[in-house]
Amino acid sequence: MNIVVCLKQVPGTTEVKIDPATNTLIRQGIENIINPFDTYAIEEGVRLKEKHDGKVTVITMGPPQAEAALREAVSLGVDEVILLSDRAFAGADTWATAYTLAAAIKKLEACDLIICGRQTIDGDTGQVGPEMAEMLAMPFIAYVGAIEEIKGGSLRVRRLIEEGHEVVVSSLPAVITVSKEINVPRLPSLRGIMKSKSAKITTWGLADLGVGEDKVGLAGSSTQVIKVFFPQRETTAEMLEGDVPKQVDGLVARLKKAGLC
Amino acid sequence: MDYFLTEEQQTIRDLARRVAEERILPVRAELDEKEEFPWAMIHDIAAADLFRVFVPEEYDGLGGGCLELCLVVEELSRACSGVAVSYAASALGCMTLMEYGTEEQKKKYLPDIASGKRLGAFAITEPTAGSDAGNIKTTAEKVEGGYLLNGTKQFITNGGEAEIYTVIALTDKSKGARGASAILVEKDTPGFTFGKKEKKLGIRSSATRELVFKNCLVPAENLLGREGLGFIQAMRLFDRSRPGIGAQAVGLAQGALEAAVDYAEQRVQFDQLLITMPVIQHMLADMAINVEAARALVYAAARYVDSGAKSVTEVSAAAKVFASDTAMKVATDAVQICGGSGYMRDYPVEKMMRDAKILQIYEGTNQILRSAIAVNLRKRKGRTA
Numbered sequence: 001m002n003i004v005v006c007l008k009q010v011p012g013t014t015e016v017k018i019d020p021a022t023n024t025l026i027r028q029g030i031e032n033i034i035n036p037f038d039t040y041a042i043e044e045g046v047r048l049k050e051k052h053d054g055k056v057t058v059i060t061m062g063p064p065q066a067e068a069a070l071r072e073a074v075s076l077g078v079d080e081v082i083l084l085s086d087r088a089f090a091g092a093d094t095w096a097t098a099y100t101l102a103a104a105i106k107k108l109e110a111c112d113l114i115i116c117g118r119q120t121i122d123g124d125t126g127q128v129g130p131e132m133a134e135m136l137a138m139p140f141i142a143y144v145g146a147i148e149e150i151k152g153g154s155l156r157v158r159r160l161i162e163e164g165h166e167v168v169v170s171s172l173p174a175v176i177t178v179s180k181e182i183n184v185p186r187l188p189s190l191r192g193i194m195k196s197k198s199a200k201i202t203t204w205g206l207a208d209l210g211v212g213e214d215k216v217g218l219a220g221s222s223t224q225v226i227k228v229f230f231p232q233r234e235t236t237a238e239m240l241e242g243d244v245p246k247q248v249d250g251l252v253a254r255l256k257k258a259g260l261c
Numbered sequence: 262m263d264y265f266l267t268e269e270q271q272t273i274r275d276l277a278r279r280v281a282e283e284r285i286l287p288v289r290a291e292l293d294e295k296e297e298f299p300w301a302m303i304h305d306i307a308a309a310d311l312f313r314v315f316v317p318e319e320y321d322g323l324g325g326g327c328l329e330l331c332l333v334v335e336e337l338s339r340a341c342s343g344v345a346v347s348y349a350a351s352a353l354g355c356m357t358l359m360e361y362g363t364e365e366q367k368k369k370y371l372p373d374i375a376s377g378k379r380l381g382a383f384a385i386t387e388p389t390a391g392s393d394a395g396n397i398k399t400t401a402e403k404v405e406g407g408y409l410l411n412g413t414k415q416f417i418t419n420g421g422e423a424e425i426y427t428v429i430a431l432t433d434k435s436k437g438a439r440g441a442s443a444i445l446v447e448k449d450t451p452g453f454t455f456g457k458k459e460k461k462l463g464i465r466s467s468a469t470r471e472l473v474f475k476n477c478l479v480p481a482e483n484l485l486g487r488e489g490l491g492f493i494q495a496m497r498l499f500d501r502s503r504p505g506i507g508a509q510a511v512g513l514a515q516g517a518l519e520a521a522v523d524y525a526e527q528r529v530q531f532d533q534l535l536i537t538m539p540v541i542q543h544m545l546a547d548m549a550i551n552v553e554a555a556r557a558l559v560y561a562a563a564r565y566v567d568s569g570a571k572s573v574t575e576v577s578a579a580a581k582v583f584a585s586d587t588a589m590k591v592a593t594d595a596v597q598i599c600g601g602s603g604y605m606r607d608y609p610v611e612k613m614m615r616d617a618k619i620l621q622i623y624e625g626t627n628q629i630l631r632s633a634i635a636v637n638l639r640k641r642k643g644r645t646a
Contacts, residue, residue: 186308187276187279187280187284187305187309188276188309189308190311190314190323191313192310193272
């Protein structure tokens with residue numbers, strides 16, 4: 001089985017601060033990690049390889065320091081890693097990111113399954129997976145909690161939906177995004193870490209992908225972040241007086257007024 | 262402190278720390294409470310290649326020595342000494358094989374030890390042979406087809422869980438300790454069964470059991486080295502394994518120190534944090550001084566063993582004695598600092614105090630080891646070794 005896993009290197013905190021001048025994340029002094037949801041994608045890829053044979057290729061788009069995330073992926077058992085890095089890729093929204101990743105995947109030998117984390121912990125959009133599937137004209141399944149079977153070019157998964165589980169069958173190749181229910185990621189092994197130190201990192205830039213400059217990075221982005229801010233939170237407390245029926249009436253009236261019931 | 266570890270040694274230590282913090286720490290209280298062998302943790306340790314650390318490269322290991330083993334044991338013990346000893350006992354169980362085994366014996370057993378697929382154990386102690394280790398009664402009579410084992414081994418770490426046992430038994434009863442030999446016995450050999458699982462004060466997740474041999478026939482090729490060498494092999498083994506117990510003690514003491522600092526940083530009495538009170542500060546400082554001194558001695562002893570030095574008895578005994586006495590004292594003081602809370606099972610320090618006691622007892626009681634040091638001291642007239 002030929003499996004591709006997409007990952008993103010993110011700041012290792014959920015309390016990211018925004019630079020008000022540039023509207024981008026302040027990354028100084030924060031350790032970078034593999035996006036936690038992507039670690040489940042890596043683990044699932046490696047498990048499928050161990051079960052069905054084949055190869056796992058990890059792709060990331062990011063600055064040169066994203067190489068560290070790729071080396072960590074090697075220590076966890078993936079076979080090949082590719083870094084998409086070019087000044088032209090900077091400032092990409094989810095669309096341009098998906099476009100760049102899809103272009104790289106088209107360049108690879110045909111794959112059977114593409115696995116992504118359900119969303120990142122910095123951007124939190126969950127859009128890159130489905131957008132990429134659209135661009136690659138592949139079926140897409142989100143929030144996969146278990147891969148039940150892969151057989152004869154088809155895939156059966158259990159995905160999480162609000163009301164419960166949904167079992168979906170799809171043809172391959174396909175794109176899935178995974179939730180943390182799917183597995184418990186392994187820790188690296190010593191042999192893996194040693195291998196990762198000398199692992200070859202393939203780096204592809206704009207020219208290698210053969211796509212137009214206007215399709216990637218800020219230029220290829222159809223959205224742009226104008227402002228990032230935390231909504232003002234106001235809390236006030238009001239004590240309801242009187243006996244219980246009167247307090248209940250008062251409460252219901254206030255809830256109605258606030259449009260909450 | 263910087264102990265000038267190589268990049269590889271740092272990698273080993275960091276990974277062992279991750280395994281300990283992410284996989285062992287969250288379940289250590291439960292393991293202690295249930296007295297259940299930590300197979301899930303053993304699998305995690307194996308998956309991280311940590312069992313490969315002490316096995317030579319030609320048998321699927323990473324070729325590390327005593328110091329590398331100590332680094333792993335220390336980190337595991339910082340989270341749970343019971344898990345740490347289960348790991349270390351596997352190393353103990355195959356060190357005689359690594360030193361005296363034939364190529365065939367090593368090829369047969371070491372790759373499985375390295376991958377963590379099978380655990381090892383070492384068996385010398387018997388009801389009549391504790392500190393008086395030469396007074397063993399288990400016999401291995403040479404018969405047609407191999408050795409016939411009869412007798413009972415006591416307090417064997419990894420007993421029942423390990424699959425490869427190095428057993429010290431008398432091949433010549435008339436010679437006493439000089440008639441002892443080291444023999445490999447596999448689990449499930451007919452005539453080899455396990456006695457009761459001991460209920461212990463501490464290191465409760467580890468397995469401690471009796472090994473019972475009743476007309477247990479073991480192939481002749483399972484002899485390690487030559488007949489009659491068993492006692493010497495065992496003493497040589499302990500000389501090289503004791504820094505590991507020292508490392509277990511250092512890890513435990515480090516964990517207790519951290520827990521005590523943590524508590525003192527939060528607990529307010531008389532309107533002030535404990536950590537701001539001189540009486541507590543001095544206790545913590547003494548704990549920290551002793552932990553670091555113990556670590557320095559353990560690493561020095563481990564490096565001396567790895568250097569190939571001939572006589573390591575004294576320094577490895579010193580490392581084990583000092584570190585285990587330190588662990589007992591530090592864990593007891595950690596409970597004292599945490600007060601009533603520290604005495605409760607909701608906090609980790611009471612377990613550490615219970616776990617610490619065995620460190621002063623096994624692999625040579627601290628009294629026996631002081632005697633050994635004293636013998637050497639007389640030989641060299643008190644001068645530096």
